[in-house]
Amino acid sequence: MLYMNPVTNPYAPGAGQQPPELAGRDREIRMFEQVVARAAQDRPVRGVMLVGLRGVGKTVLLNRFRTVALEQGWTTAKLEVRSDVSLRQQIAESMHVAMRRFAAESRAKGAVRQFLAVLKAFSLKVSPDGTWQLAIDVDAARGSADSGDLAADLTLLFAEADALVRRVGGGVGLFMDELQDASQQDLTSLAVACHEMSQTRGRILVVGAGLPHLPAVLSDAKSYTERLFEYVPVDRLSRSNTDRAVTAPAAREGVAYTGGALDLLAALTDGYPFFIQMFAKEAWDVAPKSPITEDDVRTSEGLARQELASGFFGSRYERATQAERSYLKAVAALGADRVSTAEVAGHLKKRPSSLSPVRDSLLRKGLIYSVERGTVAFTVPHFAEFLNSQQP
Ligand SMILES: Nc1ncnc2c1ncn2[C@@H]1O[C@H](COP(=O)(O)OP(=O)(O)OP(=O)(O)O)[C@@H](O)[C@H]1O
Ligand SMILES: [Mg+2]
Secondary structure (H helix, E strand, C coil): CCCCCHHHCCCCCCCCCCCCCCCCCHHHHHHHHHHHHHHHCCCCCCEEEEECCCCCCHHHHHHHHHHHHHHCCCEEEEEECCCCCCHHHHHHHHHHHHHHHHHHHCCCHHHHHHHHHHHHHHHHCCCCCCCCCCCCCCCCCCCCCCCCCHHHHHHHHHHHHHHHHHHHCCCEEEEEECHHHCCHHHHHHHHHHHHHHHHCCCCEEEEEEECCCHHHHHHHHCCCHHHHEEEEECCCCCHHHHHHHHHHHHHCCCCCECHHHHHHHHHHHCCCHHHHHHHHHHHHHHCCCCCECHHHHHHHHHHHHHHHHHHHHHHHHHCCCHHHHHHHHHHHHHCCCCEEHHHHHHHHCCCHHHHHHHHHHHHHCCCEECCCCCEEEECCCCHHHHHHHCCC
16 A cells, blocks of 8 residues: 555544544543533532633534433533524524424423423514514414513523423533623523523533633623533643544554654644644645654645645634734734733734724634733634744
């Protein structure tokens, strides 16, 4: 064989793509299994929020959590928050999809219809003029969950879902990706409904994922969210888990790595899951045979960097305006992990206040985040290196 078969290349670089080996998340998965088991026994639990930079594996871990819930017989709804659609609409749609599947399998048809009637009522307030409607062929249970106040309506909807699963078993998991993109008002309502649920020990579990400033965004929305949710940091993989992410999928195809190859992959990827998938994929494709060597990794390094430059980094950079690009480059030039907005202004020779609109739009686009007032950092790992390597 001249080259290793690209068809059997196991690696999966891509947003939300299930990795061939979910390395280094065993503890988090066990923790979530316990949360689900506790909720099923009506013991107090908190909603779980996965928090981390771009490409660390929040979405795939969220999906894994969803599988855990499904395996325990739970009903699960999933959505990726969009800032241009109300949370009410997104919850209504995802709950509907979840309940349709549930209804098809369940024998408690009456109870399901009762829930759908409340869900329909809940959805009526999405667009008061009736331009948007949920395609449910039941009559809305008018007067419940249709007050127009999302906090109150969501509380009722959750209570109704809780009543349903108490009759038929299991629980309901509401999985929300990119939660930092929801409006502050919607997040306040969500927090209030979760707070109510936690007091009645409802079997509704809210599980979110978002960028590092998600805890700050939530606590701005409602101060008690620090105690309401359990924040789980999703971070880079340790050296041994980086090796496992690389070698375990290859071993299943009968392919090995030399120690030098693994050293270099660890150095190039810095343990970031997206980079691990990308560099390992390219190394596999250029390797003439097993074991994959340090030299193979070095040969493919440029290809991997090109892929990252056009996708992971480039797609984000291209979405930025000229002014935003200058701002990003200033942050990168300053070098540190976290830079002060005053320094950025100094670097650009502008007044800090004049840069606020640019900074705010970069925050909204999720390219930078701010956990401490007056500072910003990139949400994209190694973004500074990428920007600094760009031609001026
Ligand atoms: N534990 C892991 N082990 C190995 N690879 C992983 C792991 N977690 C994620 N990956 C890989 O990393 C990449 C990024 O994963 P994912 O899309 O879930 O990240 P994310 O944190 O949701 O990123 P974003 O903030 O951009 O949405 C995918 O290619 C995925 O296969
Ligand atoms: Mg994601």
